[in-house]
Amino acid sequence: MTPERPMLEVSGLVKQFELRKSSSHRVGRGTALKLTAVDHVSFSVPRNQTLGIVGESGSGKTTLARCLTRLMEPDAGSVVFDGTDIRSLGGKDLQRLRRRIQVVFQDPFTSLNPRMTVGAALAEPLRVHGITGRSDTPARVAELLDLVGLPSTVTRSFPRELSGGQRQRVAIARSLAPEPELLIADEAVSALDVSIQAQILNLLVDLTDRLGLTMVFISHQLSVIANIAHSVAVMYLGQIVESGPVDSVFESPQHPYTAALLAANPEPVPERRRRKPAIRGDIPSPLDMPSGCRFRTRCAYAEDRCALEDPPPVRVGTRHDARCVVLPYREAELHR
Amino acid sequence: MTASAAGEGSTADAAAPLLEVENLYTAFPTAHGSVMAASGVSFSLAERETKGIVGESGSGKSITLRSLLGLVPEPGRVIEGTVRWAGRDLLSLRPAELRAIRGREISLIFQDPTSSLNPVYTIGEQIAETLRIKLGMSARAARERAVELLDHVGIPAAKSRVGAYPHELSGGMRQRVMIAIAIACKPRLLLADEPTTALDVTIQDQILSLLAELQEEFGMAMILVSHDLGVVAQNCDSVAVMYAGHVVEDAPAKDLFESPRHPYTAALLEALPSIRSPGTRGRLRQISGQPPDLSRLPAGCPFTPRCTQARDACADVTMQPIEVGRLHMTACPFAAEAR
Amino acid sequence: MSATVPARPRRESEKALMLRALEKRARSERRWGLLSLWIGALIIGVLALAALFAPLIFPDGPNQQDLLNTLQPPSWSHPFGTDNLGRDIFTRSIYAARIDLMVGLITTYVPLVLGVLLGLVAGYRGGWLETVVMRAVDVVVAFPFIVLVIAVIAIVGPGLLGVYIGITVVGWALYARLTRAEVLVLKEQQFVLAGQSLGYSSTRIVFRHLLPNVIRPNLVFSTLDIVLNILVLASLSFLGLGVQPPTAEWGLMVAEGQTFLLTAWWISTMPGLVIVLAGVGFSLLGDGLADRLGEGWRGRAGENEGMILSVAEESP
Numbered sequence: 001m002t003p004e005r006p007m008l009e010v011s012g013l014v015k016q017f018e019l020r021k022s023s024s025h026r027v028g029r030g031t032a033l034k035l036t037a038v039d040h041v042s043f044s045v046p047r048n049q050t051l052g053i054v055g056e057s058g059s060g061k062t063t064l065a066r067c068l069t070r071l072m073e074p075d076a077g078s079v080v081f082d083g084t085d086i087r088s089l090g091g092k093d094l095q096r097l098r099r100r101i102q103v104v105f106q107d108p109f110t111s112l113n114p115r116m117t118v119g120a121a122l123a124e125p126l127r128v129h130g131i132t133g134r135s136d137t138p139a140r141v142a143e144l145l146d147l148v149g150l151p152s153t154v155t156r157s158f159p160r161e162l163s164g165g166q167r168q169r170v171a172i173a174r175s176l177a178p179e180p181e182l183l184i185a186d187e188a189v190s191a192l193d194v195s196i197q198a199q200i201l202n203l204l205v206d207l208t209d210r211l212g213l214t215m216v217f218i219s220h221q222l223s224v225i226a227n228i229a230h231s232v233a234v235m236y237l238g239q240i241v242e243s244g245p246v247d248s249v250f251e252s253p254q255h256p257y258t259a260a261l262l263a264a265n266p267e268p269v270p271e272r273r274r275r276k277p278a279i280r281g282d283i284p285s286p287l288d289m290p291s292g293c294r295f296r297t298r299c300a301y302a303e304d305r306c307a308l309e310d311p312p313p314v315r316v317g318t319r320h321d322a323r324c325v326v327l328p329y330r331e332a333e334l335h336r
Numbered sequence: 337m338t339a340s341a342a343g344e345g346s347t348a349d350a351a352a353p354l355l356e357v358e359n360l361y362t363a364f365p366t367a368h369g370s371v372m373a374a375s376g377v378s379f380s381l382a383e384r385e386t387k388g389i390v391g392e393s394g395s396g397k398s399i400t401l402r403s404l405l406g407l408v409p410e411p412g413r414v415i416e417g418t419v420r421w422a423g424r425d426l427l428s429l430r431p432a433e434l435r436a437i438r439g440r441e442i443s444l445i446f447q448d449p450t451s452s453l454n455p456v457y458t459i460g461e462q463i464a465e466t467l468r469i470k471l472g473m474s475a476r477a478a479r480e481r482a483v484e485l486l487d488h489v490g491i492p493a494a495k496s497r498v499g500a501y502p503h504e505l506s507g508g509m510r511q512r513v514m515i516a517i518a519i520a521c522k523p524r525l526l527l528a529d530e531p532t533t534a535l536d537v538t539i540q541d542q543i544l545s546l547l548a549e550l551q552e553e554f555g556m557a558m559i560l561v562s563h564d565l566g567v568v569a570q571n572c573d574s575v576a577v578m579y580a581g582h583v584v585e586d587a588p589a590k591d592l593f594e595s596p597r598h599p600y601t602a603a604l605l606e607a608l609p610s611i612r613s614p615g616t617r618g619r620l621r622q623i624s625g626q627p628p629d630l631s632r633l634p635a636g637c638p639f640t641p642r643c644t645q646a647r648d649a650c651a652d653v654t655m656q657p658i659e660v661g662r663l664h665m666t667a668c669p670f671a672a673e674a675r
Numbered sequence: 676m677s678a679t680v681p682a683r684p685r686r687e688s689e690k691a692l693m694l695r696a697l698e699k700r701a702r703s704e705r706r707w708g709l710l711s712l713w714i715g716a717l718i719i720g721v722l723a724l725a726a727l728f729a730p731l732i733f734p735d736g737p738n739q740q741d742l743l744n745t746l747q748p749p750s751w752s753h754p755f756g757t758d759n760l761g762r763d764i765f766t767r768s769i770y771a772a773r774i775d776l777m778v779g780l781i782t783t784y785v786p787l788v789l790g791v792l793l794g795l796v797a798g799y800r801g802g803w804l805e806t807v808v809m810r811a812v813d814v815v816v817a818f819p820f821i822v823l824v825i826a827v828i829a830i831v832g833p834g835l836l837g838v839y840i841g842i843t844v845v846g847w848a849l850y851a852r853l854t855r856a857e858v859l860v861l862k863e864q865q866f867v868l869a870g871q872s873l874g875y876s877s878t879r880i881v882f883r884h885l886l887p888n889v890i891r892p893n894l895v896f897s898t899l900d901i902v903l904n905i906l907v908l909a910s911l912s913f914l915g916l917g918v919q920p921p922t923a924e925w926g927l928m929v930a931e932g933q934t935f936l937l938t939a940w941w942i943s944t945m946p947g948l949v950i951v952l953a954g955v956g957f958s959l960l961g962d963g964l965a966d967r968l969g970e971g972w973r974g975r976a977g978e979n980e981g982m983i984l985s986v987a988e989e990s991p
Contacts, residue, residue, distance in 0.1 A: 098874030227609035266566030
């Protein structure tokens with residue numbers, strides 16, 4: 001039985017930024033520093049599945065999201081969408097690609113043009129991509145609004161007249177207008193109230209199931225990823241340090257960073273634990289990364305050999321990989 | 337009505353509360369009528385207790401905190417209520433008296449460390465400033481103490497970092513500096529307005545742990561305002577839940593999370609995604625409707641439009657607190673009746 | 676007043692009365708803003724209408740001489756008096772408005788269009804185009820406005836055409852700078868990113884998404900600019916570089932009346948007052964517009980609910 005081709009396959013993706021000498025890093029004149037925001041990232045997402053990408057600030061997840069749609073150009077690696085390497089596309093082909101991959105952004109307050117009505121904002125992608133003509137556009141706009149649970153009267157409203165949750169629904173409707181196959185949600189619920197978050201998460205689960213969408217959901221909130229993703233990739237300083245099915249990764253994390261993230265996550269369970277924090281120190285500067293494993297300076301399990309080389313991904317469970325040379329083996333021993 | 341709260345882990349006597357807020361009303365007058373950001377807010381705090389105030393946008397949690405110290409932004413104004421502290425009503429003090437209390441007996445830390453620190457002064461200078469003004473220390477003594485404080489809040493190599501500017505530090509470090517300034521005078525009460533919301537989860541963990549340590553060490557009470565129920569659950573002795581400017585429930589943390597007695601609290605807890613059941617893609621029990629529009633609230637209980645147990649009588653609810661357990665009050669008379 | 680029924684019975688305590696007083700103050704502040712807009716619009720409206728219908732109201736034209744009635748002070752038959760050639764100054768002032776208002780509009784809105792276009796493209800595209808445009812702006816802005824205009828007129832020759840070209844060559848710069856600054860910020864807003872990911876062409880993004888959001892601050896600034904340009908025209912005419920006699924133009928009229936300042940003060944002063952009136956009118960209009968339009972895409976000034984909620988509550 002041949003496995004189905006994944007919807008999205010990313011291999012060795014690299015994105016670097018060049019910085020001029022800055023005041024807080026003493027470097028010689030004229031030296032350009034290279035900041036590697038995305039460092040040889042590889043993953044794949046099967047059709048109709050949702051991959052969660054979780055990371056904190058400096059992890060590179062937002063840069064990665066931008067590279068997936070070529071809003072930023074990657075420096076190396078490949079992004080293969082449904083069999084086509086999107087990096088090789090240009091002009092009209094890229095425009096056609098834009099129909100099939102859509103993005104939902106974080107901030108409902110700035111992701112809609114404040115001077116356009118909801119109706120106009122939804123009609124525009126339909127017309128630009130030639131999906132509907134002048135006469136059938138209003139009907140399709142009404143359908144899209146219905147999909148996201150908004151009344152059609154909202155077409156005359158401006159974004160400032162709507163609440164955050166309503167705006168996010170409009171943004172989702174707009175991203176569905178081109179009839180995409182892949183949806184990239186970049187912190188799509190992070191700026192919403194908790195009570196509205198649940199609504200939008202339910203909506204996204206519903207839509208991806210109903211419309212057969214594949215989704216990459218980027219967030220710093222573990223609980224949200226746990227709820228919406230089938231599989232998860234944990235990023236730290238530009239690298240995926242652990243990836244796998246979300247239940248496997250969250251129930252038995254094999255990378256110390258994942259374990260720390262889970263331990264630090266405040267659960268709404270009342271226990272005043274006087275415990276030590278799950279992780280110590282600050283994130284190292286990406287311009288000055290530790291040798292070997294980049295997490296070792298904050299790791300509770302670090303050993304001397306961790307400084308020697310950057311750990312390659314090691315298989316620790318069904319489709320579950322982790323870049324650690326200490327913890328997986330310790331776990332394995334415990335279970336022997 | 338408002339019972340004095342002796343939180344778990346505090347000294348066991350039911351002495352007079354450290355802070356008692358009664359019937360606080362804060363309004364924002366506009367050309368179209370006034371918006372009540374805080375309506376009849378009442379609660380009390382015991383020595384060394386940590387109280388959480390939790391709510392979403394428009395709940396009034398931040399305004400309540402600012403009202404306590406007279407820091408309500410224009411055009412807002414506290415129009416009614418008393419805030420009893422050390423035998424005085426803070427709301428009736430003259431500006432100079434209130435200023436004396438701020439930073440010394442009661443300190444405040446904010447959400448965004450980036451804009452709360454002055455970018456043109458070093459962190460050492462900003463800490464020393466507080467020490468000189470509030471404690472009358474000499475410049476030299478203040479400088480030395482500043483280094484000690486930086487070390488105390490966990491800034492590595494404090495002696496060399498003391499001359500750093502805020503922009504040279506990470507978000508977590510800046511928040512530590514803010515905390516250092518806040519505890520410089522060993523206040524008896526710390527007001528923390530979303531102190532970790534802008535920080536990464538792992539850094540948040542560190543900062544909350546630091547605050548707990550400092551509380552223990554200085555015998556400080558704390559009011560922690562947050563939208564994050566998890567943060568509040570794991571760091572507070574008691575919790576007040578706010579909605580549309582009203583306190584809808586106030587209870588010891590354990591009771592609030594295990595047996596909530598207000599439909600809003602219960603709905604909020606059920607709507608939370610959790611890492612405990614990963615991958616189920618189960619539909620969350622969402623709360624219908626939109627966040628409240630403070631200028632157009634319905635009569636009676638403001639949660640009515642979104643409440644699954646709403647009934648006609650909700651329009652007559654006065655939002656007065658009703659006792660339903662030890663130190664546990666709710667504003668919903670129907671939730672109080674049930675059971 | 677809001678339609679809410681308060682949960683507790685409202686006592687007419689001192690504090691409730693104070694609230695009502697504050698609300699009233701907020702309302703009257705709002706009214707003043709509106710008033711400014713309408714007064715300004717009224718003044719300009721009257722001037723514009725008078726200018727437009729001048730040939731109908733004063734069919735004799737601005738140059739009708741009456742040598743028997745020279746240097747007459749203001750009276751019922753000659754509200755602004757007459758000048759040394761017996762011409763009615765009131766009539767001339769109205770006819771002058773035709774020129775001054777037209778010049779004001781053209782010298783403001785042609786540079787506006789030019790400047791906004793250049794600012795949009797420079798800000799969005801960046802690169803060498805941005806550098807070239809912004810350096811040009813820097814050069815133009817470094818000189819005193821009128822000096823540059825005079826330099827251009829020296830090349831082109833005096834007269835209205837010279838004035839148009841002169842002010843346009845210099846006037847676009849501030850609009851370009853303002854627009855480009857706005858574009859730089861707007862570019863990073865997520866709705867621009869959204870447009871890009873939806874596959875919109877750069878042209879569409881610049882004209883359909885950026886332009887409507889940058890036009891407001893430019894329009895607000897333009898009302899002030901009109902005043903300044905009219906004054907520049909008046910100054911140029913005063914210097915003999917603008918309109919030539921016997922054409923009626925406010926600045927020229929002021930210049931012509933110079934020699935009679937002590938004897939027939941009205942010849943210079945009346946047109947001068949009209950200039951002031953026009954200036955005040957446009958300024959009030961500009962102020963009122965600025966109030967109403969707010970800061971453009973950043974939100975309407977004084978839109979209370981949104982402002983209050985964002986002031987009263989940090990977002991989640």
